[in-house]
Amino acid sequence: MKTRGSPIIFSRFGEDGHDHRACVAAALARAGELCARRGARLTKLRRRVLEIVWRSHEPARAYAILDALQGEGYCAAPPTVYRALEFLVAHGLVHRVESLNAYAGCTQPGEAHAGQFLICGRCGGAVELDDDRIRSAIARGAERLGFEIERQTIEVLGLCPVCRPKADGPEGP
Amino acid sequence: MKTRGSPIIFSRFGEDGHDHRACVAAALARAGELCARRGARLTKLRRRVLEIVWRSHEPARAYAILDALQGEGYCAAPPTVYRALEFLVAHGLVHRVESLNAYAGCTQPGEAHAGQFLICGRCGGAVELDDDRIRSAIARGAERLGFEIERQTIEVLGLCPVCRPKADGPEGP
DNA sequence: GCGCTTTTGTTATATTATAACAATCCTTGC
DNA sequence: GCAAGGATTGTTATAATATAACAAAAGCGC
Numbered sequence: 420m421k422t423r424g425s426p427i428i429f430s431r432f433g434e435d436g437h438d439h440r441a442c443v444a445a446a447l448a449r450a451g452e453l454c455a456r457r458g459a460r461l462t463k464l465r466r467r468v469l470e471i472v473w474r475s476h477e478p479a480r481a482y483a484i485l486d487a488l489q490g491e492g493y494c495a496a497p498p499t500v501y502r503a504l505e506f507l508v509a510h511g512l513v514h515r516v517e518s519l520n521a522y523a524g525c526t527q528p529g530e531a532h533a534g535q536f537l538i539c540g541r542c543g544g545a546v547e548l549d550d551d552r553i554r555s556a557i558a559r560g561a562e563r564l565g566f567e568i569e570r571q572t573i574e575v576l577g578l579c580p581v582c583r584p585k586a587d588g589p590e591g592p
Numbered sequence: 593m594k595t596r597g598s599p600i601i602f603s604r605f606g607e608d609g610h611d612h613r614a615c616v617a618a619a620l621a622r623a624g625e626l627c628a629r630r631g632a633r634l635t636k637l638r639r640r641v642l643e644i645v646w647r648s649h650e651p652a653r654a655y656a657i658l659d660a661l662q663g664e665g666y667c668a669a670p671p672t673v674y675r676a677l678e679f680l681v682a683h684g685l686v687h688r689v690e691s692l693n694a695y696a697g698c699t700q701p702g703e704a705h706a707g708q709f710l711i712c713g714r715c716g717g718a719v720e721l722d723d724d725r726i727r728s729a730i731a732r733g734a735e736r737l738g739f740e741i742e743r744q745t746i747e748v749l750g751l752c753p754v755c756r757p758k759a760d761g762p763e764g765p
Numbered sequence: 766g767c768g769c770t771t772t773t774g775t776t777a778t779a780t781t782a783t784a785a786c787a788a789t790c791c792t793t794g795c
Numbered sequence: 796g797c798a799a800g801g802a803t804t805g806t807t808a809t810a811a812t813a814t815a816a817c818a819a820a821a822g823c824g825c
Contacts, residue, residue, distance in 0.1 A: 432739065460791090495804095495805090498805085499805075537733075537737060546739075548737075550729070553729045553733055556726045556728075557748060564604050564710060565752075566750055571746075573746055575734055577739055577740045577743070579738075583738070633772080635821095670814080693813095767825085771822075772821070773819080774817105778813100780813070780814090784809075785807090787805080787807100788803105790801105792802095793799090794798095
C-alpha cells in the first residue's frame with residue numbers, strides 16, 4: 420500500500436504525471452478498507468458521491484454533486500447529497516471546506532487530522548496538508564488561553580505554483 | 593491609546609472585570625480613526641452594524657443583525673446588512689467566521705492580519721488571536737509547495753476555559 | 766445649485782442546508 | 796424463509812444564507 424507522499428496521491432500543485440484515474444481508485448480503495456474495518460456501510464450512493472467529490476481536485480459543491488447524480492439517472496434531492504456527505508465527513512473520507520461551502524476528498528482518511536487546505540483562487544484546486552508544525556503552533560496558541568481544541572479549520576487562499584506565473588490574467592489563458 | 597493585551601480588549605475567555613461598554617467604545621473609536629485616516633466613510637448605518645456586531649463576543653449572523661436593525665426602526669433588507677458587512681470586512685473592522693457563517697468584530701484593525709479564532713462550541717464566544725508562530729508555520733507550509741498566500745483562515749472549535757469545567761452539561765447550568 | 770459619485774432602498778431570486786415523515790432495504794434471530 | 800427492527804433512502808416542504816439589478820437618495824466638489 421502506498422504511503423503518504425506517494426505519487427498516487429495528489430499532494431502538491433502541478434504534480435508531474437499525476438494519474439488521476441489511479442488517484443481516485445486509490446481513494447476509493449482506502450475508503451472501502453476503512454469502512455470495512457469500522458463496520459460502516461459504504462453504500463452504492465455514498466460511494467458514488469465520494470467518486471463525484473473526487474472527480475477533480477477542486478472542492479465540489481453540494482448542488483453540483485446533486486446535478487451530477489441526477490444527470491446519471493439517480494433520483495436525488497438535496498437531502499440525498501447532504502446525508503451522503505454527512506456520512507463521508509463523519510468518517511473522515513471527505514472534508515468540508517468552510518470558506519467555499521464545498522467538499523474535498525481527504526487524502527489521509529483514518530488518521531486523526533484537521534483539514535489543512537491550500538486553495539488556489541484562480542484555478543480552484545485545493546491541496547490538503549497535514550503539517551504538524553501548523554497543528555502544534557495552533558495547539559500552543561490555544562493552550563496559552565486554556566482553550567481545549569476539538570477541531571481545527573485551516574484554509575489558506577492564494578495562488579498555486581501553476582497559476583502564479585499566469586496571475587492577473589483570466590482563468591485559462 | 594491602549595495597546596494589544598490591554599484589559600479594554602476582550603483578548604481571552606472569562607476575563608476578569610471585562611467592561612464591555614468600554615470594549616465596544618474602544619472598538620468604535622478605533623474604527624472611526626481608521627476610517628478617517630483612510631478617507632473611508634463610516635456612515636451611520638455602517639457604524640450601527642459595527643455596534644451590533646460588537647454587542648457580544650459571540651459572532652453575529654447576518655440575519656440577526658438584520659432583525660436588530662429592523663427592531664429599532666431601520667428600514668432594512670438583506671442587502672442593507674451585507675453591504676455594510678462588506679465595507680467593514682474590506683476595512684478589516686470585522687472578520688467573517690467561515691465555519692459559523694457569522695461576523696466578529698476585529699480587535700486589531702488596521703494591522704494586516706488574518707483572523708485567527710478560538711470559538712467555544714458551548715457558549716459561542718470567540719476570541720481572536722494574532723499569533724505570528726501560527727502565521728509563519730502556515731507560511732512555511734505553503735512555501736514548501738510554492739504556494740503564494742493571499743488570505744489565511746484559521747478557526748479553532750473547542751471549549752473555552754470558562755465552559756470547560758461545565759462540559760457535558762447543557763448551555764447555562 | 767448642479768453634476769457626479771457613493772450610499773442606501775427595494776424587489777426579486779440564487780445558493781446552501783435541514784426538518785419531517787414515508788418507503789425501502791438490510792441484517793439478525795428465529 | 797421470514798418477520799422484526801434498525802439503517803438508509805425517497806419525497807415534500809421550508810429554513811437560512813447571500814447576491815443581482817435597478818431606483819432613489821444622500822454626500823461631495825465645484
